[in-house]
Every structure is written in C-alpha cells, then in structure tokens.
C-alpha cells in the first residue's frame with residue numbers, strides 16, 4: 001500500500017536532520033580520502049559509475065538516507081509509475097516515458113491500446129521513414145536526396161533532442177553513421193529561424209515540426225516562418241515537413257505533412273527525448289540503429305533504477321543526497337558540469353528537466369509544503385566554466401553542490417601532446433583537480449587567497465560519450481528527478497507555472513492591457 005506523505009512528516013527525515021555533519025575537507029584528506037573514493041561508488045548502466053566520495057556523507061548519513069528511501073517508498077512508487085498508475089495527479093495522467101525504451105513492469109493499456117506496442121510501432125515507423133530518406137526512396141520534388149533535417153519545437157520538443165544530437169554528432173561522424181546534419185529552430189525571435197534558414201539549402205531540407213500539444217505559439221509561428229521560406233523558394237511545404245505530435249493535437253490529422261509520428265499525453269515534454277520527439281531527428285541524423293542503442297542505454301539505466309536498496313541504485317542515491325543537501329544542509333543550487341564538449345547543451349536540457357519538474361510549492365494534493373523543493377540548476381562544460389563562474393563556486397558565500405561528468409576517452413580520436421600530456425589528459429586532470437580543490441580547499445594567510453573547501457561534488461565517469469552511455473546518462477537524470485519529486489511529495493509531471501506568462505503575452509498581442517502591462521508594452525513598441 002503506497003502512502004504519499006510530505007518529507008517533513010517522515011520519521012527518517014527527522015533522524016537525518018539530527019545526523020552529525022560530515023567535515024568534507026577532513027574526510028577527503030590523505031589516505032582516508034582515497035579510501036572513500038574506493039568505497040563510495042555505484043555502478044550505473046553502460047559502464048558508467050557514480051562516485052560520491054566528495055559528498056558530505058558518511059556511513060551514518062547513508063544509513064539515514066537508506067531509511068528515508070524506504071519510508072518514502074521510492075522503489076514502490078517507481079513501480080507504481082511504470083505499472084501505469086495515475087502519478088501525474090495535476091493532469092490526471094499516467095507517466096509512461098520509461099515505456100518508450102522498454103517494458104519494465106506490467107503491460108499498460110490506455111486509450112484502448114497496449115502502450116509499449118504503441119511506442120514501439122512509432123519507433124518502427126520512424127525507422128522505416130528514416131531509412132527511406134537515407135536510401136533516396138523519399139526525396140524532394142526534384143527527386144533529390146534530403147541532406148539536412150531541421151527540428152522546429154521548443155522546451156522539451158527542442159532541448160533534449162538538441163542536446164542529444166550535439167552529444168552524438170562527432171561520434172557518428174567518427175563511426176561512419178552520420179547521415180544528415182541537423183539544425184534546430186526554437187525561439188520565437190525571428191532571428192533564430194532566419195539564421196537557420198540562411199545557413200541551409202531549403203530545397204534539400206526536411207523539417208520536423210515537433211509539438212505534443214500542437215498549440216505552442218512559438219512553434220506554430222516558426223512553422224509559418226519556414227513555410228513562407230519554402231513557398232518563396234518555389235517549393236511545396238507539405239513535401240518538406242513531417243510532424244511529431246500527440247494523436248489528439250490539431251496537427252495530427254493535417255494534410256500539411258509528408259508523415260506524422262506520435263507520442264501521447266503520458267510523455268511529458270521534458271521526458272520525451274526517447275519518444276518520437278527525439279526519435280525522428282536522431283534517426284534521420286544518425287540512422288535508426290544509433291537511436292536504438294541510445295534507447296538500450298536508457299532502458300538499462302531504468303532497470304537499475306528499480307533496485308530498492310538506495311546504496312546500489314545510483315539514480316536513487318543521487319536523488320537522496322540532493323535532497324539532503326537542499327533540505328538539511330540548505331544549499332540553493334546545483335551546478336551540472338560535464339567535462340565533455342559533446343555535452344555542451346546537456347546542462348540546458350537538465351535545467352528544464354529538473355526545474356520544470358520540481359520547481360513546485362505545493363504537494364501532489366495541491367497543499368503548500370513547509371520545505372524547499374527543487375534547486376536552481378545551471379552549468380557549462382568544463383573547462384570553460386572554470387574560466388567563468390567557478391570563482392563564486394570556490395570562494396563565494398553560497399555553497400553550490402556540483403555534479404561533474406567525465407569520460408576517459410574523447411570522441412574524435414584526434415589529440416595532441418603538448419608539454420607531455422594530451423588535451424584529453426589535461427581535461428581529465430582539471431576535473432580531478434577541481435573535485436579536490438572544492439572538497440579540501442587550501443589555507444592561506446591572505447584571506448583573499450584562502451580556499452575554505454567543504455564544497456561537495458559527485459562525478460559520473462564513463463569510457464566515452466557514445467549512444468548507449470548517453471541514453472544511460474539521460475535516464476539517470478530523469479530517474480533522479482523523479483525520485484526527488486517523490487521525496488518532496490510534489491507532482492514532477494505537470495508545469496502550471498508556465499501558463500500565466502503565456503496568457504499575459506496573448507493579452508499584450510491582442511492589445512487588451514492596462515496599467516503596468518500596457519506601460520511595458522508601449523515601451524517595447526508592441
């Protein structure tokens with residue numbers, strides 16, 4: 001029997017608050033620190049490993065976290081979710097994104113169909129379509145092959161797929177699976193669409209219009225922008241566009257598209273990278289086999305996330321430590337710092353995933369909670385971030401927990417030895433150095449040069465950014481965010497907070513404003 005309780009009502013949470021704080025600088029110094037690195041790790045999918053030696057935990061805190069996981073019924077709640085319970089209480093919907101990459105539990109029937117079969121069928125339809133584009137069975141009106149794919153979408157219909165594309169672009173080029181270049185148009189700023197259109201050959205471009213709702217202002221505006229460009233080039237837009245949407249959306253039955261592929265209301269936008277939303281663009285860019293490997297990595301991570309013992313479940317443990325840092329230690333933010341250029345847009349995706357999911361002030365029953373919930377998420381790839389905001393992370397007045405990601409090998413196999421080390425070694429040396437600098441600091445008589453240390457971090461280490469590892473990494477964070485939502489007792493699968501701004505913008509465009517809104521509209525000459 002599952003019960004949904006607020007975090008501060010759980011006995012194990014009250015015990016966790018009483019546990020002695022770990023002195024991280026001390027714990028990570030000398031042999032003790034080396035022992036912790038050996039001891040505090042959890043294997044993840046696809047050869048990734050989660051290391052948390054540099055977090056403010058010890059066996060006592062871990063024991064309390066394990067009890068919290070049990071009392072909050074994290075494993076049971078995940079099971080209920082993948083077996084088709086209405087977990088998205090705000091919208092009264094099932095939450096089925098795990099099913100886009102595997103069958104974790106029972107078969108789930110909704111809208112009269114078996115959902116795993118539905119998602120698989122959509123993948124198969126996309127694979128068939130992508131293969132036909134690649135082998136020239138589907139071409140432009142002149143019978144020439146498409147060379148570029150352009151995704152039009154915003155939020156979850158952009159960030160995840162874009163981050164995944166960028167992560168695999170060079171890997172695919174190196175491994176001979178690169179099929180088509182992909183571009184993305186998301187912002188309603190006309191300069192976004194114009195810049196993309198300016199840089200491509202529209203006659204050889206296929207556009208993927210992605211909108212689950214089929215009503216998003218930015219996306220529909222950009223669709224018109226692109227259709228105009230196609231028309232101006234003397235092309236038939238319906239021969240250059242496909243749609244990815246839900247079957248109930250206004251786009252679903254339109255004859256404006258060469259083909260339409262479907263997701264549904266049980267896949268939140270920010271959880272949709274493994275559905276048709278990511279599937280279309282990634283299968284067109286890299287081939288369906290690469291997309292299948294990506295799904296396999298995610299499915300493997302989901303299986304591991306079903307483990308009930310928190311110390312053996314990287315996503316669950318990561319979530320628990322994050323809640324400990326946020327609620328007990330009082331840290332306001334989390335920085336995501338991938339030491340991999342391939343993951344340059346991964347932090348942007350995680351911002352939506354985490355902040356749109358857990359940026360809530362009421363619990364899943366709509367009652368205000370008396371504790372803080374989701375942290376502010378930000379990040380940049382290393383080492384670029386080091387030369388930007390790390391000053392504050394090292395010496396600022398706030399302690400910001402850090403989530404590093406690093407890989408032993410680069411993607412392109414091209415490297416250079418300068419002063420006895422390769423660039424990849426320099427990259428990895430930097431992340432190792434940062435972990436220790438943050439944890440242990442360095443005493444200096446000059447206060448300005450003093451590093452207090454005690455700044456916690458974890459690191460996920462893998463061999464190389466490849467499709468399987470990327471899928472595993474993506475699913476790790478999806479599952480982490482889900483477990484944190486369970487702990488905070490919030491609904492991580494709706495996003496009412498985005499509505500008010502949309503309503504007011506419509507009012508501005510209809511010139512139905514007064515007061516300060518009218519004053520701002522006038523200033524902006526709308």
Ligand SMILES: O=P(O)(O)OC[C@H]1O[C@](O)(CO)[C@@H](O)[C@@H]1O
Pocket residue numbers: 154155156157210211212213214215216219268269270356495498
């Ligand atoms: O795919 P759609 O329906 O166009 O929505 C795009 C994005 O807009 C949001 O609803 C936020 O405004 C996101 O949750 C979603 O990912």
